Amino acid sequence: MVAVGQSSPTLNGVVFDSNWTTESWGGALSVQGYGGQVVRLNDVTFVDNDSPTTGGALHVSGSTTVIDGATFEGNWAHEGGAVHLATCRPCTLRDITFTDNTAAYGRGGGLLCEMSPDGVATMSDLTFLDNTAATGGGGMACHNATTTPISYATFAGNSASTGGGLDVSGSAVVLSSATFCQNEATSSGGGIYLDGASSIDLDASIVAYSTDGEGIAQWGSAPQVITCTDIYGNADGDWVGPFAAYQGVAGNFSEQPLFCELLNRIFTLHVDSPCLPHANDCGTLIGAHGVGCPSTGVSECGVSLVRAPTPNPFGRSTSISYELREPSVVSARVYDASGRLVRVLLNSEPVAPGTRVLTWDGERERGGAVASGVYFVKLELDGRTHTSRAVLIR
Numbered sequence: 001m002v003a004v005g006q007s008s009p010t011l012n013g014v015v016f017d018s019n020w021t022t023e024s025w026g027g028a029l030s031v032q033g034y035g036g037q038v039v040r041l042n043d044v045t046f047v048d049n050d051s052p053t054t055g056g057a058l059h060v061s062g063s064t065t066v067i068d069g070a071t072f073e074g075n076w077a078h079e080g081g082a083v084h085l086a087t088c089r090p091c092t093l094r095d096i097t098f099t100d101n102t103a104a105y106g107r108g109g110g111l112l113c114e115m116s117p118d119g120v121a122t123m124s125d126l127t128f129l130d131n132t133a134a135t136g137g138g139g140m141a142c143h144n145a146t147t148t149p150i151s152y153a154t155f156a157g158n159s160a161s162t163g164g165g166l167d168v169s170g171s172a173v174v175l176s177s178a179t180f181c182q183n184e185a186t187s188s189g190g191g192i193y194l195d196g197a198s199s200i201d202l203d204a205s206i207v208a209y210s211t212d213g214e215g216i217a218q219w220g221s222a223p224q225v226i227t228c229t230d231i232y233g234n235a236d237g238d239w240v241g242p243f244a245a246y247q248g249v250a251g252n253f254s255e256q257p258l259f260c261e262l263l264n265r266i267f268t269l270h271v272d273s274p275c276l277p278h279a280n281d282c283g284t285l286i287g288a289h290g291v292g293c294p295s296t297g298v299s300e301c302g303v304s305l306v307r308a309p310t311p312n313p314f315g316r317s318t319s320i321s322y323e324l325r326e327p328s329v330v331s332a333r334v335y336d337a338s339g340r341l342v343r344v345l346l347n348s349e350p351v352a353p354g355t356r357v358l359t360w361d362g363e364r365e366r367g368g369a370v371a372s373g374v375y376f377v378k379l380e381l382d383g384r385t386h387t388s389r390a391v392l393i394r
Contacts, residue, residue: 030055058082110139177285213235
């Protein structure tokens with residue numbers, strides 16, 4: 001579909017599935033305005049669309065475009081795996097999820113923002129999960145774009161060469177209340193990467209547990225604005241390189257954010273999190289998600305109750321009890337706060353009905369005591385999962 005000139009369609013609840021283009025931008029929808037055009041997309045879905053250029057699902061150039069509720073999944077393009085924003089006059093993006101999109105040869109696995117000086121885009125409540133880019137910005141890339149404000153965004157499991165979550169090149173980004181977790185960059189900047197001609201104003205955000213690369217990195221040492229931000233547990237360092245001087249000032253720190261269930265990507269915060277307003281120097285919520293963990297009890301097929309670890313915190317050992325209403329196959333594993341496997345307590349073993357107790361002695365799988373910290377016990381019963389948090393204090 002192509003919206004050209006001053007055509008101003010409103011699309012509600014439309015699904016674009018398995019479309020492709022051989023020549024132009026936007027595998028499913030290309031919006032090409034020349035002034036006065038307003039396009040509105042409400043609760044739309046783009047799945048498995050392809051483009052040989054940019055915007056596997058959607059390309060926007062020269063129009064006012066409002067997207068309020070959208071899902072982009074499994075789309076593919078050379079750049080801008082799901083969406084390519086060229087010139088927006090202006091564009092507003094709200095409540096959008098990008099999952100498993102690919103920029104096979106360039107930037108922006110989920111979203112490529114590449115606007116001319118007269119373009120404006122405002123974005124909020126965005127989620128980027130498991131997107132991939134060959135070069136920069138597994139989740140999102142801003143390239144030669146004007147100032148782009150982004151708020152309440154979550155980047156998790158995205159990968160690229162630079163900027164696993166977000167890559168900023170020749171652009172200015174204002175980013176607030178964001179959560180980055182378990183992104184990876186094979187070259188630099190597991191969470192965020194800035195080139196020498198870029199700037200970022202980063203506020204009240206969490207950048208944690210990058211599996212490859214630093215939490216934030218940049219080419220050169222141009223000063224940036226970073227306030228009230230927690231950078232913690234990233235594979236190649238947290239406040240490192242030119243960002244070392246930012247730690248401990250302007251409300252910045254490096255502490256475990258205490259996500260409720262890291263393994264299940266529940267990024268709400270435990271009541272003891274340092275990212276809650278009462279627990280940090282800024283007196284503000286840090287990250288894209290508030291407080292509130294799922295209940296520790298479950299009542300699903302075969303399981304009447306899973307109790308929280310006891311004692312907790314613990315010094316020598318802690319135990320988890322659970323009840324089975326019927327025979328089940330059970331696995332139980334312990335992970336550290338960055339998601340690495342520490343110990344296998346049960347490995348797909350048949351367990352008879354009744355009350356059962358698992359005990360972890362604070363040891364690794366191959367022996368040796370683990371360090372003090374937060375750990376997660378993941379219990380799997382016939383495909384259903386329950387994760388408990390345990391705190392070890394030696």
